[in-house]
Amino acid sequence: MDRGVISVRYARALLESATAQKVEDAVYQDMMTLSESYLQVKALRTTIDNPMLRKDQKQHVLETAMGAPTALSKRFVSLVLKEDRESILQFMAASYVSLYRKQKNIIRGHLTTAVAVDKATEAKLRQMVESRAKGSVEFTTEVDPSLIGGFILEYDTYRMDASVKTKLHAILNSLNKK
Known part of the structure; x- marks a missing residue:
């Protein structure tokens, strides 16, 4: 399946969950910070894509890259890691930002x-x-x-x-x- 389609599906699900919990603004900040971290810290992508790094270590790195993430953002990253989709997490974060902006005009x-x-x-x-x-x-x-x-x-x-x-x-x- 296309990584763009997968990214948008995950992002849409995250936005729907965040909206239902009324934390979509906080999750937006988490995803903005994560996207910016990917752009500013080139080693982040290679670190997260490293198959030798344990999932809990990747979780810690990604939570650090988000700053002080919400509980929902932490669970989302955990799900992404569980499903072995961490290689497209950057696209998921960018898709969330785009969907959020569209929803909020x-x-x-x-x-x-x-x-x-x-x-x-x-x-x-x-x-x-x-x-x-x-x-x-x-x-x-x-x-x-x-x-x-x-x-x-x-x-x-x-x-x-x-x-x-x-x-x-x-x-x-x-x-x-x-």
Whole structure:
């Protein structure tokens, strides 16, 4: 069977169980943290895939990777290990995050600026995105001095590039074509 299908099935079951127990928000944080751990710690995947490591050791490593997981998340990891599906746990966590966001109508937004912006400006942009997207937004910000000035706002499939760097490139390209 396809690992994507399996991942989504496990994630859907976890979301249904978490929703029934009213802990879906906490489990969401666990799965976000686990997904981030897989991305940040490259050795996590090889450690979990190591057949020489006992299941209880893998359980401990995965619980540590989630931070302070809920009881449901611990039981979920235990089930995944029991069924020998740990090689696709990263995909299960990512699938849970996607399903949760869809269920809660959450989109991701990202603001990149040349210099740090104050909280009021960030709040205004978040409010604008939420009103356009008709849902809540998980907003992240990043400072990239190479933009020179201005900003890049991205959410859902929308991208607004109002950076000085992009404008300069456009001007230079138009001058070079003449």
